[in-house]
Amino acid sequence: MSPERVPEERRFTAPQGFLLAGSFLITLGSFAVLPYMSVLLHQRLGLGIGMVGFVLAVASLIQFAGGVVAGPVAARIGLRRSMSLALALRTAGFAAFVPGLSSPVPAIGALMLVSAGAALYLPANKAYLVDGSPEAGRPRLLSASSSAFNAGMALGPPAAAPLVMGSPGVLFACVAGLFALVGVGHAFLPREKARSQAVACGAPSGSPARSGLSPFLVTVVSVYAFMFFQHYLALYAVPRTSAGYYGVVLMGYAALLVVAQPLLAEWIAALSYPAALRWGFGAMAAGMAAIAGGGHVGIAVGGALLCLGEIVLFLKNDLEALARSACPPATVFGRQRLAAGIGAFASGVVGGQLYAAAESAGSARAFWAAVCVQCLLLPVLLLSRRTARGRSEPRAETVPDLRG
Template structure:
């Protein structure tokens, strides 16, 4: 006979279902990304081929737009503090809706098109930190991994489906495409206007210790900065994003490369929610070892070449992304006393710095590897970086703890 449950053995924690506002935001995240990626991946083609803007100018415009989208996330905290989460999301969606609407007459005006793109980027910079903050604000820390992983899956599903959905219209009838995207964003914005002003209502949670309370104090002062780890995580990962096409298409085919990207997106959408609680349970040093280790193995597999190597490498990179990106956000939230919108804004800035550095360094590395007649050497060097980076971070952690030890003993 099973013994009666006592206060000392409360049994497994019951998961609380997502609230109505949270479910709406998750669905909205998918639709927003679907609409955005129906347009944004084709911007270089539209600006250059349809409007006749030179490639150098196109590159500069896209670089500025990316900088606004990532670095602009740091303004989310002050804006949310002043006007609140719901109004911040509404402001962001208003900017994006106006930007997509301006593309319709802007298809014959380079100046209007560039201005429209910058409006869309500014809206994106504000929306994502506010969206994530609304999702997690007021929720138990134990529920955050499920929410953030579900949010990431929604965004990635939209990213995967947006470009093929827009392909039939993007060159032949771009005005129709932009009008449809504008209408979609207007509807989503109207839905956001109905959200509660405060945080979503949730049933009262169990009075169990949060992850932050249960974690050893020494580990929380481990010297591992989530901002720095995020910069390096995105830096390492973006070599795969930026340069896989250059390597894979000549050695396989464009169709196979497209299939790898589709499979990658599908695996990310499905696997991240399934692994969320396991990732949350890892210590930060263990997450670094698993995440960077998976990336290193993935880069090595891609360097081995062939269809199998590239496919396996993509799957391993997906695992590395799931572990590192989710854990970095969770640790940033747990270690900061700032509002969640400010935390997520800083994480966006870290991602922008990492992506920029990867683009600069990767171009030089890949060019040198091609000049040496061995593109595989590029992946070997990147693999080595994925092994060195966590080792350097963990060495920095041990050094920081060693310096803190004597001071703690003397108190």
């Protein structure tokens, strides 16, 4: 092999490159409008805050828990058609917002269409991305996918800010057009190498022995811990710094995620699962402690540490879930979405009560200290549960030959 030649496994195929570019555009369009949805429903359509919260909770439940439908749909119609169907639903949903901006009922229906499309798309997208790729290539592909999604998440809200309140109809029409164009591109993707089949799921045959940790459970717990940061940093940071500084922290967070995850992917893949838990939750605990310290520096450093924790845990959970299951990848990723939804829901419920209690006690910093303690305890509990399971299961041991 000549030194100039790039190894084949280091390249992206044309379909993979298109999917990564499409992932960026899809998330750019989605996050141009979805972060402002509570404002539109409340201020423009007149829904009460309580009703807005209920609507957004239902939409989130559809978006996350609906991922379990992606596997059966892909098994029946294939990954490419699943993605096309999902994009058609999202295109119709964003287009329906244009006439729906004068009445809450069609607007809510449009939001549910968008959420249903999101539930179908991401598991099929990730499954198509890794289709036919060796296990060693999965960290690179999944980390690149995450970077593309996060780049869109970072740029979507500022790109839409000039239009979201003044001309929302124009914004939704542009987003619907963007999704329609990306959907047309998906129709030209080649058929996946291995059509998803409905199979009995279990451990893949011939797979190496792995720790007894459940990727589903670890994903629930990982998202539960992380979403305290996602849900409640604004309430804490804006009064202590400024809205502008908070926005800079979020953009820096997204930029770090986009750059660092591909660079760390192979290292994360090489970590044992227990080591990844210690690194990931340890970084989250340190980040929560830094935020509790308050001030501009503490919040920025805390965000960077939380970013490291997210990179390690979220990528490792997906890799372990794929490696441990004989199910089609779309089914695996759908279950991971369900786990993320459960974790996010639990974090919202617990976090609201915890933050209210901390504020009533006169110290919002106590909230972050309490979350830091949880991040320290959670890997200990997960690993002790794994040890207890290992002791309760019969071990295959070598029996000495006593016949001679």
